[in-house]
Amino acid sequence: xxxxxAAYIWHNPVDGPNGGxxxxxxxxxxxxxxxxxxxxxxxxxxxxxxxxxxVEGWLSAHVYLGVSLITIATLHxxxxxxxxxxxxxxxxxxxxxxxxxxxVFAYIRYPAMMTKNRSSxxxxxxxxxIADTDRESRTVASELSDExxxxxxxxxxxxxxxGSMRQQLSGKYRKCPTAKACxxxxxxxxxxxxxxxxxxxxxxxxxxKKSVLVNRARRDVQFKAMMDxxxxxxxxxxIGLLAALIAHVISVFFYW
Amino acid sequence: xxxxxxxxxRKSKGGLIRRDSxxxxxxxxxxxxxxxxxxxxxxxxxxxxxxxxKRNGKPWIEAQSGCSISVNQKSKSxxxxxxxxxxxxxxxxxxxxxxxxxxxxxxxxxxxxQQGDDLEELTARxxxxxxxxxxxxxxxxxLLFLVIAALFIALPITAFFKPEVxxxxxxxxxxxxxxxxxxxxxxxxxxxxxDCQACHTEPxxxxxxxxCVACHTGTxxxxxxxxxxxxxxxxxxxxxxxxxxxxxxALIRRDEGLCGDCHKDLDKEVQTDLANARDxxxxxxxxxxxxxxxxAADKSFEKIRVSMEKISGQKEQSNLKFTHEKHMDPxxxxxxxxxRVMVCADCHTPEPGGAGMADIRMEQHCxxxxxxxxxxxxxxRQVPHGKLDHVIFTLTEYYGNLALKGGYEDVTAPxxxxxxxxxxxxxxxxxxxxxxxxxQEKALEIGADLFEGRVCxxxxxxxxxxxxxxxxxxxxxxxxxxxxxxxxxxxHDQHLTxxxxxxxxxxxxxxxxxxxxxxxxxxxxxxAGTEASTNEKxxxxxVDCHGFHIAEDFLLGDRKGVILQQDVSGTLNRVLDK
Numbered sequence: 049x050x051x052x053x054a055a056y057i058w059h060n061p062v063d064g065p066n067g068g069x070x071x072x073x074x075x076x077x078x079x080x081x082x083x084x085x086x087x088x089x090x091x092x093x094x095x096x097x098x099x100x101x102x103v104e105g106w107l108s109a110h111v112y113l114g115v116s117l118i119t120i121a122t123l124h125x126x127x128x129x130x131x132x133x134x135x136x137x138x139x140x141x142x143x144x145x146x147x148x149x150x151x152v153f154a155y156i157r158y159p160a161m162m163t164k165n166r167s168s169x170x171x172x173x174x175x176x177x178i179a180d181t182d183r184e185s186r187t188v189a190s191e192l193s194d195e196x197x198x199x200x201x202x203x204x205x206x207x208x209x210x211g212s213m214r215q216q217l218s219g220k221y222r223k224c225p226t227a228k229a230c231x232x233x234x235x236x237x238x239x240x241x242x243x244x245x246x247x248x249x250x251x252x253x254x255x256x257k258k259s260v261l262v263n264r265a266r267r268d269v270q271f272k273a274m275m276d277x278x279x280x281x282x283x284x285x286x287i288g289l290l291a292a293l294i295a296h297v298i299s300v301f302f303y304w
Numbered sequence: 305x306x307x308x309x310x311x312x313x314r315k316s317k318g319g320l321i322r323r324d325s326x327x328x329x330x331x332x333x334x335x336x337x338x339x340x341x342x343x344x345x346x347x348x349x350x351x352x353x354x355x356x357x358k359r360n361g362k363p364w365i366e367a368q369s370g371c372s373i374s375v376n377q378k379s380k381s382x383x384x385x386x387x388x389x390x391x392x393x394x395x396x397x398x399x400x401x402x403x404x405x406x407x408x409x410x411x412x413x414x415x416x417x418q419q420g421d422d423l424e425e426l427t428a429r430x431x432x433x434x435x436x437x438x439x440x441x442x443x444x445x446x447l448l449f450l451v452i453a454a455l456f457i458a459l460p461i462t463a464f465f466k467p468e469v470x471x472x473x474x475x476x477x478x479x480x481x482x483x484x485x486x487x488x489x490x491x492x493x494x495x496x497x498x499d500c501q502a503c504h505t506e507p508x509x510x511x512x513x514x515x516c517v518a519c520h521t522g523t524x525x526x527x528x529x530x531x532x533x534x535x536x537x538x539x540x541x542x543x544x545x546x547x548x549x550x551x552x553x554a555l556i557r558r559d560e561g562l563c564g565d566c567h568k569d570l571d572k573e574v575q576t577d578l579a580n581a582r583d584x585x586x587x588x589x590x591x592x593x594x595x596x597x598x599x600a601a602d603k604s605f606e607k608i609r610v611s612m613e614k615i616s617g618q619k620e621q622s623n624l625k626f627t628h629e630k631h632m633d634p635x636x637x638x639x640x641x642x643x644r645v646m647v648c649a650d651c652h653t654p655e656p657g658g659a660g661m662a663d664i665r666m667e668q669h670c671x672x673x674x675x676x677x678x679x680x681x682x683x684x685r686q687v688p689h690g691k692l693d694h695v696i697f698t699l700t701e702y703y704g705n706l707a708l709k710g711g712y713e714d715v716t717a718p719x720x721x722x723x724x725x726x727x728x729x730x731x732x733x734x735x736x737x738x739x740x741x742x743x744q745e746k747a748l749e750i751g752a753d754l755f756e757g758r759v760c761x762x763x764x765x766x767x768x769x770x771x772x773x774x775x776x777x778x779x780x781x782x783x784x785x786x787x788x789x790x791x792x793x794x795x796h797d798q799h800l801t802x803x804x805x806x807x808x809x810x811x812x813x814x815x816x817x818x819x820x821x822x823x824x825x826x827x828x829x830x831x832a833g834t835e836a837s838t839n840e841k842x843x844x845x846x847v848d849c850h851g852f853h854i855a856e857d858f859l860l861g862d863r864k865g866v867i868l869q870q871d872v873s874g875t876l877n878r879v880l881d882k
Contacts, residue, residue: 062557063547067486133456133483171432179422190336190347194370197336197347204422209430213437269432276434283441288448295456299484302461303504304511 049116052078056123065126067134067300075124082117083141083293086110087286111152114145133299137292140285147281154278158271165267174265175209178258185254191247196236200251203229207262210269217277219270226262230255305330305358308407309342312414326407332356334393335368346415349394356385363409365391395419456483464507474498490554503548516542517860525858532574536566542860545852556847560834563846584844585832590824593788597621598780605783612823619817623780625763626816639673648804658797660787676759678702678750687754692777695754699747707739707746718742748774755779788821792849 052075061069067076089110093103101109121141129135166174182204189200202225210216221227233255237248311323327341334342335352344353354367359382366382367373374392375383385391387409391398395417401410431437463470463480473480481500489497496502503515517523520542529538545557560583566573568582579589591612596605598621610618636643651669655662666674666689676686678699685702687695706712708731711724720735721742731739755766755777770776805811808820832841853860 062545062559062561063550063555066550068547128487130485130487131483132485134486136452136456136483175426175430176423179426182422182426186347190345194350197351201347205425206429207426209426210432210436212431213434213439216431216434216437265430265432269430272432273434280434280439280441280444284444284448287445288452291449291452292456295452298457299460299481300486302464302507303481303484303500304508 049119052120052123065123066128067124067126072124072126075120079117079121079124080293080297082113082120083289086114086117087290090283090286111148114148117141118145133292133295137289137296140289140292144282144286144289147278147285150278151282154275158275162268162271165264165271167264169264171265171268174261174268178207178261178265181254181258181261185251185258188247188251188254192244192251193236196233196248196251199225199229199232200255203255203258207258209262209265213273213277216269216273219266221266224262226255226259230259305332305356305363306403306406306408307332307356308403308405308410310410310412312412314414330357334398342411342413344394344396344413346395346419348417348419349396353393354381359384362386460484464501485549487549488551490548490550491552492554493548494552510541511543511548513542513860516546520860523860524853525855525860526852527855528858532576534566534573557852558845558847560845562852563850567846581846583833584846584849585828585834585841588824588833591789591792593819593821594785594790595620595788595819596783596785598623598783600780603781605781612821615819615821615823618819619815620785620819622782622784622816623765624782624784624816625761625765628810628813628818628820632810637673648808648810652804654796658795659793661796664784670763674759674762676754678754678759687759692751692755692779696747696751699750700744703743703746703750704740705743707743708736710739717746744774752777791854793851794849 055071056065056075059065059069059071061071063069066072089106092106121138125134125138129138169177185200186204189197206225208221211221215221230252233248233252237245237252240248306326306328309325309327311325313321313323315321329341332342332355333340333352334344334349334354334356336344336347336349337351340352350368350371352368353371354365354373356363356365358364362384363386364382364384365373365375372379373381375381375385376390377392385400387400387402389400391400395415397414397416399412399414401412403409459473460481460483463473470480479498479500482498484500503511505512505515527537545555545562547555564582567578568580568587570576570578570580581588592609593612593615594607595610595618597608598605605621631637631646632648634645636645651664653662654660671686671689675683676689677683678687679685679702687698707717707721709725710721712721714722718738720731720739752768752775754760756768760766760779764782765780767778767780768775769778799807807822807826810820813820828841830842831844834843834845
């Protein structure tokens with residue numbers, strides 16, 4: 049990287065810095081080779097029995113070489129941009145790299161948050177706890193009014209973890225039946241008659257427990273989505289970049 | 305109403321468990337509350353879901369407000385019931401049977417819609433990863449790859465090989481290969497900028513000179529390729545230096561490398577009279593001036609090249625007698641209007657365009673002082689500044705007129721010239737001849753005085769070539785060098801901030817033969833090469849003074865001798881058609 053910056057500063061082509069000078073071709077060649085190598089990571093990481101360096105080493109190299117690609121490609125282009133396939137390739141490359149930056153950030157930030165959030169439970173255990181709470185709360189609610197019973201029933205039957213992309217990422221669920229039931233029971237418990245006060249309290253405790261569990265599960269899904277979402281940009285755009293790169297290379301030599 | 309209520313439970317390995325009970329009441333309530341006659345514990349039923357009672361001696365079932373039931377799969381309430389009816393209350397199915405053993409009615413109750421496993425249902429409802437939402441990295445990847453490849457690879461290449469596709473796609477704003485464009489076109493090329501194939505005629509082949517020469521027909525080559533057999537000269541394409549797609553300003557190379565790469569060691573490459581040069585400030589030979597050498601034998605001038613190093617021994621052979629020293633006397637000179645201090649611009653002015661200096665003309669610049677008078681009595685009359693025959697002719701005319709008119713007071717003149725004419729006097733033939741002979745002789749006499757004495761020889765070299773009658777004189781032709789440095793493009797226009805004397809030391813020049821053109825040292829006071837920034841001088845590269853396309857006898861197309869006429873006209877026609 050330092051070498052390419054030094055060469056760029058030293059090099060003074062007659063037609064200004066651009067991809068068509070000897071340095072431009074050299075940096076372009078290095079850049080294209082880097083892109084192909086970086087793309088190869090997508091294949092290499094799937095080969096669990098791959099020989100040579102471990103995947104961790106490849107990932108580290110993938111990140112550092114990806115960063116260096118910004119410099120090399122920018123110098124290759126000589127800071128020239130336009131409405132053409134060349135800048136398309138450059139723009140796609142930048143989006144891929146910067147989405148990768150987010151990936152690095154996400155992989156540093158979210159695993160710790162997930163561990164903390166799960167309180168050493170697995171996702172299956174949390175879901176199982178929710179189901180247990182559902183069963184118990186349904187039994188308790190059956191002794192209470194139809195309104196409460198129906199709310200609990202809805203909470204049991206309609207509450208979901210995760211959902212659409214937006215729900216997974218935001219962790220926000222409008223009209224969540226569990227939240228609705230919690231609120232209802234809270235109000236109900238305040239005015240309940242003496243006979244049902246014990247059941248109402250128990251149900252309130254159960255629903256609060258469920259609410260905590262549901263939120264925990266949803267946050268887990270949210271963190272995981274935050275960790276995964278960038279790949280939906282990173283991977284398709286890197287394949288788009290491959291096409292744009294091929295178009296770029298073909299076009300400049302086709303119309304040499 | 306006495307009813308038998310039977311709860312049926314199916315065992316997992318087949319068989320039934322039947323739990324019978326008796327209800328004896330006018331109104332049989334059904335629901336989740338334990339106070340009901342028929343207690344259904346599943347939470348999916350309401351506290352009080354429905355009621356069975358007797359109406360007109362027949363049993364009826366009616367759902368409570370806000371609850372729903374179905375009788376024989378039809379949502380009806382209230383509805384009379386009879387044996388064989390199937391009633392659905394929440395997850396329960398109530399089958400009405402004929403009453404036996406004193407029972408009016410028998411109702412078999414079975415939980416047909418079992419509560420599912422909560423965990424399984426919750427898991428089934430929940431979408432806990434992005435990959436389950438239907439988004440597919442693979443599908444998006446393929447889509448992007450194919451769209452980009454189709455638009456930016458397949459389409460332009462197809463259009464290149466298929467004119468019909470190209471024409472179908474081409475309009476004023478869009479062409480199939482528009483996205484391949486790497487940068488702005490030079491202004492002069494804008495009018496065919498959308499036709500990439502005007503220049504890029506063959507795939508994967510660099511733009512060839514014939515595409516350039518198709519339009520640039522009159523551009524000269526740099527040098528004779530037969531004489532200068534250098535790879536740099538014969539193997540360099542137009543586009544090597546003139547790179548397109550670099551913005552609206554066309555690329556003209558100005559770097560020293562354009563010339564210096566070859567000319568720094570030119571003597572090692574080819575046999576040449578040219579001295580090596582690399583940088584104007586540090587590596588450039590002394591100028592050579594183009595001077596005129598007078599050949600008296602045939603009265604012609606020949607151009608000679610003289611190095612400025614040897615210029616001190618040179619005299620300009622203009623055949624003009626002139627002294628800058630006297631004309632530029634700071635005290636002034638005697639002029640018709642009195643004393644006048646002359647300045648350079650009185651005679652030397654740039655020609656239109658400023659490339660060179662305008663011609664100096666006798667009539668315009670000299671004659672105001674240097675009058676061509678010949679008759680003291682009539683000073684406003686002058687001879688023309690031109691051929692000697694014309695001067696003699698003018699004089700003969702003048703004195704012929706006087707002779708015929710008579711009354712000319714000159715003791716040397718014949719009587720007929722001196723005598724005044726009487727009114728109506730007619731001269732005889734003899735008298736006219738005598739008068740005219742005198743006029744001719746007078747003209748030659750005055751002419752000799754002008755040529756050799758007081759007028760012409762002030763500036764010109766005049767020699768009598770025939771003493772016998774009629775005498776003849778000859779004036780050496782005058783030429784001054786038009787361009788001293790024709791191989792460089794100096795313009796006075798760009799040096800107007802300077803004083804003339806900064807470069808031309810004319811104050812002490814007594815002779816017109818003095819060479820007053822400065823050499824390279826004079827220019828280097830202000831100009832340097834690419835090292836200029838270090839010594840605070842003006843950066844001046846080779847092309848600031850020299851042209852590249854300078855081979856007078858060779859056009860670009862001739863250079864390699866490979867431009868086929870049909871190719872050239874074909875490309876040109878296509879370009880012009882656009």
